[in-house]
Amino acid sequence: MPPSTPEGTELVRKVAYHFEEIFTDDEDVIMFFTNNLEHFEDEFEEEEGKDEEEKEHKMIYTELYNEFETLMEEKISDVAEKLGFDDATEFFSTLQDTLNEKEGYEQGEREQATFDAVVASYDYEKFVKLMRGKAKGKMAMARAFGAA
Incomplete structure (x- = not known):
């Protein structure tokens, strides 16, 4: 049985907190993005206007x-x-049940972005979309500060 909504909301909040911390503070994850975004940067000019599915x-x-x-x-x-979960399978099962129970409740923007990044680790297409989005954001930031 999934946690009731208040407990479920607390679980979602805790999970979002831990994963946001991973994506902003974990040296291994930061280095992964830092070292690999360049592979996703060169396609924006040549594939502008294409749907995600059409891009090479x-x-x-x-x-x-x-x-x-x-x-x-x-x-x-x-x-x-x-x-406090025994393994990742139990964790994801409980989290999924909680999120299903929370249907109709608004996810916070930060929570949703965090979960999207976690889901990207299990879905190739979402991973590519995540990396392309991060690369595009990095390029836009560089242009804004005159570095590109």
């Missing part, structure tokens, strides 16, 4: 996805343990 995927995307998936499995297991 480089061979390195699969290698990077596999690396990210392995890294995130380790981080997800750590979060599951911190929250």
Whole structure:
């Protein structure tokens, strides 16, 4: 039985907190993005206006996805343990039940962005979309400050 809405809301808040911390403070994750965003930067001019499904995927995307998936499995297991779950499977099952129960409740923007990033570690297409979005944001920031 999934937690009731107040407890479920607390679980979602705790999970979002831990994963936001991973994506902003964890050296391994930060280095992964820092070292690999360049592989996603060069396609914006040549593929502008195409839907995500129409864009070409480089061979390195699969290698990077596999690396990210392995890294995130380790981080997800750590979060599951911190929250008192026996394993990542139990953790995700409870989280999914909680999110299903919360249907109709608004997710916070930060919570949703965090969960989208976690889901990207289990879905190749979402991973590529995440990386492209981060690369595009990095390029826009560089242009705004005159670095590009």
